[in-house]
Amino acid sequence: MPGNVDVINRTYDSVDVNGGLFMLEVKEIKLVREERKILNSLTASFEKGRVYAILGNNGVGKSTLSYVLMGLESHKDYEGNVYLDGEEIDLLSVPERAKKGISLGWQEPVRFEGLTVREYLTLGGKLKLSVEELDETLSTVGLNRDYLDRLVDESLSGGERKRVELASIILVNPRVTILDEPDSGIDIMSMEMIEHVLERLRDKGSIVIIITHREEIARMADEAYLLCGGRILASGEPEEIVSFYRKLCDSCQHINEPVKEGGLAND
Numbered sequence: 001m002p003g004n005v006d007v008i009n010r011t012y013d014s015v016d017v018n019g020g021l022f023m024l025e026v027k028e029i030k031l032v033r034e035e036r037k038i039l040n041s042l043t044a045s046f047e048k049g050r051v052y053a054i055l056g057n058n059g060v061g062k063s064t065l066s067y068v069l070m071g072l073e074s075h076k077d078y079e080g081n082v083y084l085d086g087e088e089i090d091l092l093s094v095p096e097r098a099k100k101g102i103s104l105g106w107q108e109p110v111r112f113e114g115l116t117v118r119e120y121l122t123l124g125g126k127l128k129l130s131v132e133e134l135d136e137t138l139s140t141v142g143l144n145r146d147y148l149d150r151l152v153d154e155s156l157s158g159g160e161r162k163r164v165e166l167a168s169i170i171l172v173n174p175r176v177t178i179l180d181e182p183d184s185g186i187d188i189m190s191m192e193m194i195e196h197v198l199e200r201l202r203d204k205g206s207i208v209i210i211i212t213h214r215e216e217i218a219r220m221a222d223e224a225y226l227l228c229g230g231r232i233l234a235s236g237e238p239e240e241i242v243s244f245y246r247k248l249c250d251s252c253q254h255i256n257e258p259v260k261e262g263g264l265a266n267d
């Protein structure tokens with residue numbers, strides 16, 4: 001039986017499966033759209049306190065995988081299973097998965113009309129945070145306390161909203177953090193800042209999955225998966241996977257061709 005989970009107080013009890021090691025596992029995930037396998041027998045596993053890069057070119061299925069892990073209604077029609085701490089969570093909704101401790105940083109910068117940064121970071125006051133905790137977290141993402149009264153809308157740049165979202169994720173203290181291209185849509189995003197965010201999450205014992213097409217970001221991980229055509233082509237040391245990516249993916253002629261349902265190629 002899974003223990004109690006309280007997302008507001010940010011405490012989660014863990015059950016003793018996998019020898020006490022908290023894990024997220026995906027097994028044989030398949031998702032079809034317009035007769036194409038966007039995810040194709042994707043199997044991977046992720047351990048507590050480690051950072052994993054999912055590296056792949058545009059269109060290989062990275063964001064789709066993040067939606068499947070988060071349990072978006074639009075992506076619930078996948079085959080295969082997602083296990084959290086040994087428990088099958090396929091039937092759980094987004095809020096239910098969030099309560100289990102899964103957080104997603106979206107590829108697009110967040111926007112909430114009428115909500116201040118303070119309200120957003122404290123979940124509308126539900127999260128009791130000290131001024132020091134807020135300050136420290138804002139400083140980790142390269143912002144200061146002057147931002148607390150700003151609105152999380154178009155008056156902040158995309159980069160600033162990305163930073164605010166990363167701060168929010170740190171403060172929620174997720175057990176599983178999925179970051180979909182945290183540097184996307186932004187001119188210059190401090191790589192060092194992203195590295196600090198990953199350190200914070202890793203230190204807090206989160207499973208961190210960072211989705212990216214950038215080698216510099218993949219190198220920050222402890223382990224990397226190379227994604228192509230909706231399946232894992234290789235996994236291992238980030239440096240190894242990055243050089244594999246360079247050799248294979250830069251010159252690949254069948255880039256991002258999701259496999260046709262019933263087709264032979266790559267099947």
Ligand SMILES: Nc1ncnc2c1ncn2[C@@H]1O[C@H](COP(=O)(O)OP(=O)(O)O)[C@@H](O)[C@H]1O
Nearest residue numbers: 033034038057058059060061062063064065258
């Ligand atoms: N609803 C959909 N209908 C048809 N094709 C889709 C749909 N959603 C995504 N795709 C296709 O699935 C592939 C993977 O998309 P995505 O996961 O967004 O890729 P990535 O994040 O790696 O760039 C792309 O070829 C995309 O066009």
Ligand SMILES: [Mg+2]
Nearest residue numbers: 062063064107
């Ligand atoms: Mg994407």
